[in-house]
Each structure stands twice: as structure tokens, then as C-alpha cells.
Amino acid sequence: MGSRTKREREKICFCFPGQIQERPHLPAHHAFYGDGLAHEIYEETLRVSEFDILKFSFQKGVWEPYFNIKLQLSSYVISLIHYYRLQREGIFPHVIAEHSMGIYAALVASGSIDFREGLLITRDIGLLMEKQARKTGGSMCLVLGLGMDQIERIQDQLDGYRISIANYNGSRNFVLSGLKEGIDMVISLSLDMGAIAAHGLTFSVPLHSDLMEPVRAEILGLVDGIVVREPKVPIFNHMTLSFLKKGDIKAFLAEEVCRPVFWEGCVRELVGRGVTSFIEVGYDATLCKLIRWIDREIKTTAPGDPSSMGKLRFDEVS
Amino acid sequence: MAGVTEELILQLKKLIIERLKLEEVSPEDIGTDDPLFGEGLGLDSIDALELVLGLEKEYGVIIPDAEVGQKVFQSVRTIAQYVVDNSGAG
DSSP states (O other): OOOOOHHHHOOEEEEEOOOOSSOOOOOTTOGGGGOHHHHHHHHHHHHHHOOOHHHHHHOOSSOOTTHHHHHHHHHHHHHHHHHHHHHHTTOOOSEEEEOGGGHHHHHHHHTSSOHHHHHHHHHHHHHHHHHHHHHHOEEEEEEESOOHHHHHHHHHHTTTSOOEEEEEEETTEEEEEEEHHHHHHHHHHHHHTTOSEEEEOSOSSOOSSGGGHHHHHHHHHHHTTSOOOOOSSOBEETTTTEEOOGGGHHHHHHHHHHSOBOHHHHHHHHHHTTOOEEEEOSSSSHHHHHHHHHOTTSEEEOTTSGGGGGGGOOOOOO | OOOOOHHHHHHHHHHHHHHTTOTTOOGGGSOTTSOSBTTSSOBOHHHHHHHHHHHHHHHOOOOOSHHHHHHHTTOHHHHHHHHHHHHOOO
16 A cells, blocks of 8 residues: 555656658568557558558658658657557656647647547648748758857848747757758858757758748648547647647647747756656657757657667556 | 777767667677767767767867767767877876
């Protein structure tokens, strides 16, 4: 009586990453292949979205039509396969966080929308982005190793290119959005200023910036007809540092593409609210690495990084 | 000028494991001359940033930019050589 397991004392946050940046590679021995659940999800994805995401994972080559949509659908599908597998193992979240386009899988995991709706939203917002890319000509890049003051200096130098911070990932880790020419200059200036890495991302739109304002109304129109339920697992809003309610969700989906991802603040707030462990539910361990930078003491694991999964064992304690 | 010692190599392998929280990796698993990025230990630029900070804290050596970083982070041995050349440790 009165004994609690370590698992009971844990407060677990499942975090859903955004779009992967390269074609997923699922090696021959990958756990998904022997898993009927994974096959069902890939088949359902093909039926509903008309994109063959499993085949996409095997093809070679860097680019093909609808490349970003396929990356986004791959991210969504892989996250949810991992999520259902974790559920099957009896591992459930107390709270959910999401980074960028990870919102769609996060909403499914929270019970707010169903898998099919999430899939259609992911595909249709992706198609909208492709259309917007042809109009805006924007771009995004990652800059590692420079502090906020240096990023601001770069922004000042490139006045007119509408450069803004799209992801606040950590004290020396930023993603920037802006007009394409400007982003090319951001990369060059960052390297000149001593960045450890600065490179473009696959996105052909300036996500998480006010350059996306023209699509806000279209996204609202797109999600207007979907059925949204109250989240069964609380899902954290990185912009307001509060939990999303059913009534906020449609507006959030439109808002998020026009505003930055405040990932560092989100992690710090969740740790402050008692989260003891983050499980990244996605292709690899990118968010775990960001969390490692933000808080070295917090436990992180990722089913996409099988070497970290040993940490998911929770021993009985009295 | 002091050369690279086995002791420094071991310290650096431990630093990599500790900074990157590679809890299931031991120093013996990391080949001294193996590539650290891509096909080797599979590190990425976010890991590189952690190592930059770790080297600065532990040895006081600065990796000033990406160009130097690419040369230094080829393998544990190249990191060790950079530490020796820039801090006198070893």
C-alpha cells in the first residue's frame, strides 16, 4: 500500500516534431515492417490522401513533385505510428507539446481530431503552401551558434527582405524566414559572423512569419468543416504558454503558420509545471537534442532513435 | 609542442558521450579515427554546437566558425590535435 512506481511519479510530455527535412529512410530491419498496425496506417494514408508515403520512403533522389507535401505526410504518419506503438506498450502522455507542423499529429494524439481528418488537413495545408510558394518566393534557414543579438544585427542589415525569427529553438539555435534572396544573405552573413552551421531548409515558403498572412483566411476556410473535440490529453500552446481548448484549435492552426514557434519557452514552461520526461514522437531525435540544450537535466527519449529507448523502462520502487 | 596522448583521446571520447548524452555508448565504441558525422557516429550540426560549448568549457579552446568546425570535427583525433594546438593540453 502506498507504493508508487517510477512511472506513476513521472510526468511525461509527448512532443511531436515538425516536418522532416529529407526523405525518410527506413532500413530493411526497421520495426515498422513487421508491424501490421504500421502497414494499416500506410494503406489508409494512400487511400485517404492519394499519396503513397511508404513508396516515397524507398525511392531515391532529392526532389520530386509535391516533395514537401510528401515530407509533411511522412512526418505525420511516422509520428502517429510511433504514437500508437507507444500506446500499445502502455506508455501514455500526461501532456502533449508540438513543434511547427507537428500540430496535426499532436491533435490526433490528444483526441481532438481523428487520424483521417488530420491526414486531410496535413495534405490540404501542404497544397496551400505549394500554391503560396509560387506567389511569395520565400524561404527558411537554420542558424546555429549565433546569439540573439547577432541575429538581430543580421536582420537590421537586411532591412527590406522581411527577415524574421521563425523558430526560437534555443539560445544559439534559430530558424529564420523571409524573402528568398534575403535568406541566402542570412546564411552568408551568419557564416561570416562565426555560425557553426547555417543552411537552407527544404521549405519553399517563409513559414511562421507574417509573410504567411495571406493564407490565414484560406486555412480557416479549410479547417472550418472539421469536427474538433475537446483534447483528452492537454495540448500545450507555445505561443500563449497555456493549454489549447476546443474552441481555440481552428484559429490556432491558422495562427501558427503566421507566427514563430517559441520552443525554448515552451520547454521551460512545461518543466516548470512539473514535466519530468519528454518523449519525442517522430522520425528521429531532433527535438530531444533541442531539449538537451535547453535543460540538460531533463530526461528525453525518442522511439525514432532506438538507442534511447532503454530509458523508457520504469522500474518498480517502493 | 605536446602531442596527442591516449589520455586526451579518452577524455575527449568521454566528453562526447557526456555532452551528447549518449548513454548507451562507451568510449571503446568510438573509433579514434572514425568520422563523427554522417556515416560515423551519426552526429549532426546540433551535436556540433554542443561539442563547441563542451570544448570551450573543458579546454578553453574556441571553434571560431563553421569552416574550422568542419576540419576539427572530422574525428576524435582531429579534435585532440586541435585541443593540443590551441590549449597546450595533452
